Amino acid sequence: MLELTPLLNPERDEPLYAQLYTYVREEIREQRLVPGRRLPSQRSLARHLGVSRNTVDAAYQQLLAEGYVHSEARRGLFVAELPDDLPPSGRRIQEKDSPHGSVQAFGTLPEQNRRAAPTCDFRYGDIDTDHFPFKAWRTLAARSLSAENAHLLLYGEARGEMDLRKQIAKYVYQARGVSCRPEQIVVGAGTPYLLDLLRRLIGDGGRYAMEDPGYLRARRVLEESGRSVLSIPLDEHGIRVDRLAAAGANTVYVTPSHQFPLGMIMPAARRLELIQWARERGGTILEDDYDSEFRYEGRPVPSLHSLDPYGNTVYMGTFSKSWMPSARVGYIVLPEKLLPAYRQYEDLFKQTVPRIEQHTLGLFMESGEWERHLNQMRQLYKKRYTALHEAIGREWGDSVRVVGSAAGLHVVLELGGALAGLSEQDAIDAAKRRGVIVYGGSVFRHDPVEKTPVRLLLGFAGLSETKIEQGISLLGQAWRDPER
């Protein structure tokens, strides 16, 4: 009677309800469940599958919302007649009322779930969640959430909590050589938000340039100034300062610690060139040090900010990689020259990060827990990086080059040799058919280039070593036989 027997795997990244939803949807789409057929009751299916009723409920709600089933009062759910022109399912989930935030990723990968949920998603932006110090954080959060700290309920300083800014000042000095007073630091709800604030501080005179390929969101934020953002090509050392100087910009957004997306580390000489450019131009460097915490080889190169004696560099940091992406805590270190402009904006936007969260993060850093967590993550990610790097070598040898340095939470693969004939889209599609999600590098490019090898972006922070090896092996199969 209960013909629904999906293989639900709690170890997958995808929540159980989404796996169940995908399974039932495919059963309906492929007419194994025919229109008019009644679905099992939530209770009986939950018992049958050994999952909670909430899981079944969430899957059923999704199916209902998308019109795959309809409800009849007191009788239950029935498989609906499907129209012929059904749009790709991924997109629809995002448009409709999806019961969990985690489904959102489907929306950005429209085709991903047509066949099956992915086995391995090399999504960039994920972190490891298995080793998060929930207990330590709960303890500190409970301490913040007490009547003694009642003042934390009220508006705080626009720049952020002083306690937290002091900890950040200490950290950026020790880890990145950034020397600043806490009052130069502004905390805010994420890098795009803070970049938008910087755009306002720089004002109408800002003529922006950035790396190409580069961080898309940064481009779109800066383009809000109503002007186009100039694209500056890269060489193996990062942004080409000669081309920057020729372009006529006065403000440049760069990712020198680990170029996004290509991953090269800008050597000191190039950094000094850039600093010299800013000096001569009377310009400003926006240094986004987004994942500098993670470096697996060699000596760290000091931040651009620490090398710039002229005060033309804004240092930008984030806790998205080193703590959690969903906390939305970033910070900028303003040079003295931007402080007067900041004071004018200080009243406009109140602080955007909850005060209690800031206070807890301050305690977390002060207690040394953050440092401990960071060290643990560094080791973990290094293992994952190594596993990925080795698996790539084993799988493809010289046909795939890993671009960039041993740092950060993603790698870029450049296809060559036997794989040189594969287009980016074909490589992505073939992978998808094997349940592996990889991301095209071409979207990060702004100006078209004549001939460029196919590049794919693989985030690894959220995947275990086993998962990584499995994923690369599937990717090997997929690209050996891309038509299947």
Added chain:
Amino acid sequence: MLELTPLLNPERDEPLYAQLYTYVREEIREQRLVPGRRLPSQRSLARHLGVSRNTVDAAYQQLLAEGYVHSEARRGLFVAELPDDLPPSGRRIQEKDSPHGSVQAFGTLPEQNRRAAPTCDFRYGDIDTDHFPFKAWRTLAARSLSAENAHLLLYGEARGEMDLRKQIAKYVYQARGVSCRPEQIVVGAGTPYLLDLLRRLIGDGGRYAMEDPGYLRARRVLEESGRSVLSIPLDEHGIRVDRLAAAGANTVYVTPSHQFPLGMIMPAARRLELIQWARERGGTILEDDYDSEFRYEGRPVPSLHSLDPYGNTVYMGTFSKSWMPSARVGYIVLPEKLLPAYRQYEDLFKQTVPRIEQHTLGLFMESGEWERHLNQMRQLYKKRYTALHEAIGREWGDSVRVVGSAAGLHVVLELGGALAGLSEQDAIDAAKRRGVIVYGGSVFRHDPVEKTPVRLLLGFAGLSETKIEQGISLLGQAWRDPER
């Protein structure tokens, strides 16, 4: 030996360290502590005063940062020589490295602390912190902060957590008649941020108008579009739609539930006029319902959104008043016509409110705790409003009129009769000398008007009834004898 014996009062709004700091600074300024004099050690002063060493440390750090004392290695702190041209102290605190966020208010009130810390600050934006359900919140936060919810560490949906948006959709429907699907709701880090998002969605075609006097931050955000925001005068029913129609704008920002700052409630007839204007103009109404939770008399007027059948109204809400200001959670309900534009921006700015906080707030609402808290606050604020209203009547009779309706968390006093000769600045200064902080209404006005009575804004949510009565009595003394 320990000549420092300030009267520290833990019941004051001002933190102990700030009280201590103010005391010592005044001792120095008034030369009761002469240059070269050594301050007691932190330990001995802490013991002497029965406060923690942290409190003394914070006060000392502030004095050091401001140059009132200097430090000699291994000897301690000594009173410094003061220059003659010492700037007003309030401003300096903000510029320097202040140890606590709560000092920030000093910065906006430069003169406030020259004599003494205020006895009663009618600051707008505060809420009651004594009745905050810390325990219930801790329990729910701990539930969110668990390994089962590990997915909450990762990026979520750009619009915000679906669980929370469902609760918001339910609340705005029940309480404000706003009927919407959860996918029309976008959660964000505060009203200015969300208004800025709306400005982008509306795009270059937006020609903005708003109430005058009105909410300053809203004006400044909308002015970012590079155009001036047209000022529309008010009458006793709120914004004048005839003047709006004549002004040529197509987008208007209004606060119909409780006009900010004047406090009138827009009657239904005026709301319908405004809706008709938007329809004829092809325009958009931005309805900021910032404190609609608090209404102490009469029947609630339905939201503008609920009366607008044409889908031209954006509904804006916040948890700053009904929960806590520092959490930075606001939301907007987008009409269908703005959804396509939103989808284009959806990828640009990630969600700005931490996911775990959103999840906890969703649980808080779902459990009924929020509703309970809101009911309790409504009763509490009603008592405070009544105490304030009655104290004003007792103190001044007909010389002071309370403008606006019995709603929200502030009142506006209009000076007349015997007080008609007092200028706004004199009224504020005289109050300050008695330790009472009140806020001038003229800053909220954009276009100058020829003759207008003096208006002062008094927030009451963070003050007990006793405090309110004491404050009004001091204000009475201050204005009877403004020269003292």
